[in-house]
Amino acid sequence: MTDSDAPPVSREFATAASGRLTIVRGEGAELFDTSGRRFIDLGATHGVGNLGANPPEVVRAIERQAHELLYLGSIYANPVRSAFIDRLLSLLPRSFGSVFLSNSGTEAVEAAIKVARSVTGRTKVVAAMRGFHGRTMGSLSATWRREFREPFEPLVPGFVHVPYNDVAALEAAVDASTALVLLEPVQGEGGVHVASEEYLRAARAACDRTGTLLAFDEVQCGLGRTGRLFAFERWAVVPDLLLLAKSLAGGLPIGATVIGRELAPRFRGSHHSTFGGSPLVCAAGLAALNQLVHERLPERADRLGAAGLERLQSLPPAKVREVRGLGLMIGVEFREKVAPILAALESRGFLAIPAGATVLRLLPPLVISEADWTAGLTSIEEVVAGG
Ligand SMILES: Cc1ncc(COP(=O)(O)O)c(C=O)c1O
Numbered sequence: 001m002t003d004s005d006a007p008p009v010s011r012e013f014a015t016a017a018s019g020r021l022t023i024v025r026g027e028g029a030e031l032f033d034t035s036g037r038r039f040i041d042l043g044a045t046h047g048v049g050n051l052g053a054n055p056p057e058v059v060r061a062i063e064r065q066a067h068e069l070l071y072l073g074s075i076y077a078n079p080v081r082s083a084f085i086d087r088l089l090s091l092l093p094r095s096f097g098s099v100f101l102s103n104s105g106t107e108a109v110e111a112a113i114k115v116a117r118s119v120t121g122r123t124k125v126v127a128a129m130r131g132f133h134g135r136t137m138g139s140l141s142a143t144w145r146r147e148f149r150e151p152f153e154p155l156v157p158g159f160v161h162v163p164y165n166d167v168a169a170l171e172a173a174v175d176a177s178t179a180l181v182l183l184e185p186v187q188g189e190g191g192v193h194v195a196s197e198e199y200l201r202a203a204r205a206a207c208d209r210t211g212t213l214l215a216f217d218e219v220q221c222g223l224g225r226t227g228r229l230f231a232f233e234r235w236a237v238v239p240d241l242l243l244l245a246k247s248l249a250g251g252l253p254i255g256a257t258v259i260g261r262e263l264a265p266r267f268r269g270s271h272h273s274t275f276g277g278s279p280l281v282c283a284a285g286l287a288a289l290n291q292l293v294h295e296r297l298p299e300r301a302d303r304l305g306a307a308g309l310e311r312l313q314s315l316p317p318a319k320v321r322e323v324r325g326l327g328l329m330i331g332v333e334f335r336e337k338v339a340p341i342l343a344a345l346e347s348r349g350f351l352a353i354p355a356g357a358t359v360l361r362l363l364p365p366l367v368i369s370e371a372d373w374t375a376g377l378t379s380i381e382e383v384v385a386g387g
Contacts, residue, residue, distance in 0.1 A: 026053025097261030106134025134367030192331025227302030
């Protein structure tokens with residue numbers, strides 16, 4: 001086989017030449033390429049950068065911890081890990097009692113599936129159409145999009161998908177064989193769709209009625225992004241399992257499955273992650289949580305996001321089908337493909353991402369300056385008007 005016959009390599013399998021733009025440095029919401037050109041991150045970091053590219057307190061915590069202890073197996077106690085877990089739990093309702101730490105969002109989801117199956121002794125998992133929960137085999141089974149799933153089938157049995165925000169369909173699907181209902185309070189990859197209060201309340205009630213566990217996947221919408229520290233606070237519907245990742249450790253790899261106090265003692269079987277809960281990542285996580293709270297970043301996301309949403313909702317309906325979102329998690333659904341809009345924004349120095357073929361997804365760092373956020377919105381208006 002010659003090189004030209006070789007099948008195209010997915011961008012996920014990185015080679016030294018992967019990526020169109022080469023980004024080498026960042027500060028807050030600014031990213032810089034090799035020539036020193038400045039870009040504003042409107043979503044380029046896929047929601048990891050809630051605190052920006054190099055949050056100083058997180059960097060200092062990593063430096064300090066790196067000199068003390070990088071890694072420690074989870075059979076030993078460690079004060080930094082304990083402090084991080086205590087801090088996380090202190091920010092959550094008292095119904096949560098423990099945390100399983102891993103290294104990514106997909107692992108946070110896998111742990112939730114295992115906890116639910118083990119604790120309930122049941123197998124069925126109800127997830128939502130347009131939902132995204134990761135790409136390992138369990139979380140992929142809960143992910144909706146056909147292109148993500150089909151090449152890898154057969155997936156894990158027992159997963160069903162119901163239309164998002166459809167109370168009747170959810171109530172019909174959840175029964176005495178259901179282990180878990182897994183939902184994003186705001187769907188990210190699926191196009192930025194916000195759950196209705198009625199839907200999440202109905203999910204809680206259906207789970208209570210049938211002895212099913214309810215998990216909220218806040219990997220993308222959690223940690224201040226929607227204008228509350230945790231998205232579920234918007235609806236005051238408390239899940240049994242809360243899944244966090246992305247910005248939780250300020251940019252280092254982490255996943256967290258926060259588990260209801262009553263559930264951990266009922267878990268049978270084993271689950272473990274070699275790197276999960278390393279002192280280095282926990283030190284970063286503690287600093288990141290403290291920054292989120294001390295700098296009141298959820299309130300900032302609420303204010304900047306509401307102003308942005310209002311402006312974007314005035315985009316011309318001839319081009320834009322709908323603008324949706326909560327806080328600094330906004331989707332602009334176009335009547336045509338979004339790729340040319342993203343390219344035009346990039347040429348003006350703004351990096352955003354799609355959510356499907358037609359949705360522009362905005363997930364800027366919550367520390368973005370008002371001037372940069374306003375400039376980003378103006379650029380979107382200009383690109384839409386001129387395109
Ligand atoms: C809601 C949600 N869950 C899970 C994941 C998977 O996270 P990771 O890519 O860290 O495995 C993502 C990633 O985008 C996500 O948005």
